[in-house]
Amino acid sequence: MRSLLRLWPYVRPVRSRLFTAVVVAVLASSMALVMPIILRELVDGPVADRDPGGVLLGGLILLFVGVVEALLFGLRRWLVARPLAQVEADMRADLYRHVQRLPVSFHDRWSSGQLLSRATGDLQQLRLFLAFPLTFLVVNTTTIVIGAALLLSLHPPLALVVLAPVLPLIVVCTVFERYYSVAARRARDQIGDLTTVVEESILGIRIIKGFGRHRSQAAAFRELAERLRDTEVRKARLLGLLMAVIFSVPELFMGAVVVLGVLQIASGAITVGTLLAFVTIALALRWPVESFGFLLAMSNEAATAADRYFEVRDTRGPVDPGAGTAAPVDGAPASRGRDAGLRFEKVVFRYPDAPADTPPVLDGIDLHVRPGETMALVGATGCGKTTLTALVPRLHEPTSGRITLDGTDIMTLPRTEVRRRVAMAFEEPTLFSATVRENVLMGAHAAPEAGDPGSDEPAGTPAAGSIPAAGSIPAAGLEAELERALRIGQARDFVTALPRGAETEVGEQGMSLSGGQRQRLALARAVVGRPRFLVLDDPLSALDVHTEARVEAALREVLSGTTALVVAHRPSTVQLADRVALMEEGRITAVGTHTELLASSAEYRRLMTGRAETAGTSARSDSEEVPAP
Numbered sequence: 001m002r003s004l005l006r007l008w009p010y011v012r013p014v015r016s017r018l019f020t021a022v023v024v025a026v027l028a029s030s031m032a033l034v035m036p037i038i039l040r041e042l043v044d045g046p047v048a049d050r051d052p053g054g055v056l057l058g059g060l061i062l063l064f065v066g067v068v069e070a071l072l073f074g075l076r077r078w079l080v081a082r083p084l085a086q087v088e089a090d091m092r093a094d095l096y097r098h099v100q101r102l103p104v105s106f107h108d109r110w111s112s113g114q115l116l117s118r119a120t121g122d123l124q125q126l127r128l129f130l131a132f133p134l135t136f137l138v139v140n141t142t143t144i145v146i147g148a149a150l151l152l153s154l155h156p157p158l159a160l161v162v163l164a165p166v167l168p169l170i171v172v173c174t175v176f177e178r179y180y181s182v183a184a185r186r187a188r189d190q191i192g193d194l195t196t197v198v199e200e201s202i203l204g205i206r207i208i209k210g211f212g213r214h215r216s217q218a219a220a221f222r223e224l225a226e227r228l229r230d231t232e233v234r235k236a237r238l239l240g241l242l243m244a245v246i247f248s249v250p251e252l253f254m255g256a257v258v259v260l261g262v263l264q265i266a267s268g269a270i271t272v273g274t275l276l277a278f279v280t281i282a283l284a285l286r287w288p289v290e291s292f293g294f295l296l297a298m299s300n301e302a303a304t305a306a307d308r309y310f311e312v313r314d315t316r317g318p319v320d321p322g323a324g325t326a327a328p329v330d331g332a333p334a335s336r337g338r339d340a341g342l343r344f345e346k347v348v349f350r351y352p353d354a355p356a357d358t359p360p361v362l363d364g365i366d367l368h369v370r371p372g373e374t375m376a377l378v379g380a381t382g383c384g385k386t387t388l389t390a391l392v393p394r395l396h397e398p399t400s401g402r403i404t405l406d407g408t409d410i411m412t413l414p415r416t417e418v419r420r421r422v423a424m425a426f427e428e429p430t431l432f433s434a435t436v437r438e439n440v441l442m443g444a445h446a447a448p449e450a451g452d453p454g455s456d457e458p459a460g461t462p463a464a465g466s467i468p469a470a471g472s473i474p475a476a477g478l479e480a481e482l483e484r485a486l487r488i489g490q491a492r493d494f495v496t497a498l499p500r501g502a503e504t505e506v507g508e509q510g511m512s513l514s515g516g517q518r519q520r521l522a523l524a525r526a527v528v529g530r531p532r533f534l535v536l537d538d539p540l541s542a543l544d545v546h547t548e549a550r551v552e553a554a555l556r557e558v559l560s561g562t563t564a565l566v567v568a569h570r571p572s573t574v575q576l577a578d579r580v581a582l583m584e585e586g587r588i589t590a591v592g593t594h595t596e597l598l599a600s601s602a603e604y605r606r607l608m609t610g611r612a613e614t615a616g617t618s619a620r621s622d623s624e625e626v627p628a629p
């Protein structure tokens with residue numbers, strides 16, 4: 001009940017329709033109880049008196065009552081269909097919005113399948129509950145109470161026999177509820193796990209095919225599907241048991257009533273019409289009683305679905321201390337002092353779910369990227385480079401220490417403002433199923449929405465397929481900016497060659513493009529808004545040498561006007577930087593120019609030359625041949 005009561009804020013706007021629908025359903029059900037009374041009058045009156053006119057009239061009245069019952073049930077459906085579809089849509093929209101705002105650490109923990117199943121199956125279950133069990137639990141209880149009162153008024157001793165199983169049935173239902181809710185929760189979680197496997201297999205179909213893993217993948221799927229099947233069978237068994245009790249026990253008592261009733265007629269205590277009315281009312285109560293089994297089961301499923309839905313909704317992102325504060329105006333005095341640029345001060349970071357006794361991923365990072373400077377971040381794989389870059393746009397937040405943009409602590413700025421100032425391109429270039437233009441212009445953020453201070457997402461981030469907002473660039477300049485960004489990403493040629501140019505849809509995750517093409521669009525997206533700060537996580541890794549050289553040449557133009565932190569694995573990318581920071585096991589161990597570090601750091605020499613040798617590109621990257629930036 002507690003779980004289901006939480007639906008009230010969504011149900012409130014449609015409460016009058018829902019209430020009307022319940023009243024209409026009660027009226028419709030009462031029609032079924034009126035019929036036996038008419039029947040009694042018919043049998044004891046016109047039928048006993050052999051009056052054909054009376055029988056015809058009685059028949060017509062019965063027909064009329066039946067038609068009214070059908071119309072009322074139809075009206076009930078009409079009343080609830082649209083409002084409840086709206087409730088489902090509102091809940092889904094709220095869930096989507098909430099999930100979009102939750103921090104990256106939440107998404108690291110939650111599988112996509114669990115989120116998908118909550119946004120689809122669980123919400124459908126809730127709509128079904130509001131449309132059906134909620135109404136009929138009320139309607140059937142009312143019908144049973146009215147029916148019981150009618151039976152008691154017709155013949156109290158027989159009525160007590162019919163109603164005798166009510167108490168034992170309530171006990172059985174309570175026990176059932178306890179077991180069924182456990183199985184229902186397990187089934188819904190297993191559906192979430194299964195959805196994750198299906199989603200992963202579809203997204204990773206190339207890898208599965210490439211490695212011939214379809215059999216093992218199918219086996220993994222089958223195992224999960226069988227587990228779900230077992231849980232569903234358990235649910236069916238529990239429901240079957242309940243239904244067997246609910247169906248058979250009243251039936252036995254019905255049999256007893258018929259025998260006792262016939263004896264009563266024989267002794268002249270009641271009329272045939274009274275017994276007929278009695279039995280017909282008792283039979284009319286059969287469905288309300290029998291339906292309690294599956295109504296309870298559906299309510300249980302709905303309570304589980306509500307729990308799962310609110311589990312996500314109750315997850316709070318970290319509070320945004322900067323939310324609501326006015327962001328300092330760009331170019332304010334602080335930005336011109338010694339604090340200008342991007343500065344890390346004693347930054348320590350540990351992933352939220354990391355065991356407490358493990359060392360932090362970043363341990364006391366002190367680094368200053370001066371305004372207009374490009375700093376390359378070089379380090380062995382897994383040393384924490386990506387993690388460090390993710391802290392700048394506040395995808396994660398430092399465990400301790402601080403990061404400043406032009407002297408302002410990013411924790412005092414609203415997230416939307418941080419992300420307006422900082423643009424990113426990741427090694428894995430994610431595109432959305434939208435056009436090239438929409439994907440690239442995503443990087444042009446709109447001004448933060450009023451009343452949206454705590455959002456984890458920039459206000460201008462569009463949903464996949466929607467038209468992005470581009471607030472900081474005037475509409476007239478948008479075309480030119482798109483052209484410029486595509487030119488820097490060396491993407492103009494291939495975009496022009498696409499069937500509809502920049503208006504071409506790139507398909508789900510941009511899979512219709514090559515890895516290098518996706519990377520170039522992601523780079524264009526990062527530079528499109530002329531960001532003040534640019535964070536690039538090895539953004540050229542998928543490009544061939546010639547394209548990489550062309551992109552680098554164009555990128556120099558952008559980098560000269562921005563403060564940039566660039567994760568570099570290759571000497572050629574290092575060439576873009578003014579200085580290089582060497583990272584080892586979560587610490588910055590050296591900072592200097594490429595030449596200085598080559599001369600002073602054995603680890604740096606190893607990374608620059610060793611990488612080249614294993615990659616077989618020693619001619620390009622041998623330390624002697626890599627020109628100092």
Ligand SMILES: Nc1ncnc2c1ncn2[C@@H]1O[C@H](COP(=O)(O)OP(=O)(O)OP(=O)(O)O)[C@@H](O)[C@H]1O
Nearest residue numbers: 108351354361379380381382383384385386387388
């Ligand atoms: N979401 C996460 N949760 C927990 N630990 C993580 C998470 N992401 C990364 N790590 C751990 O943090 C460490 C640093 O990872 P990170 O991706 O920052 O390294 P990197 O230097 O960028 O590596 P690469 O050069 O291979 O991209 C690794 O040990 C990794 O296992």
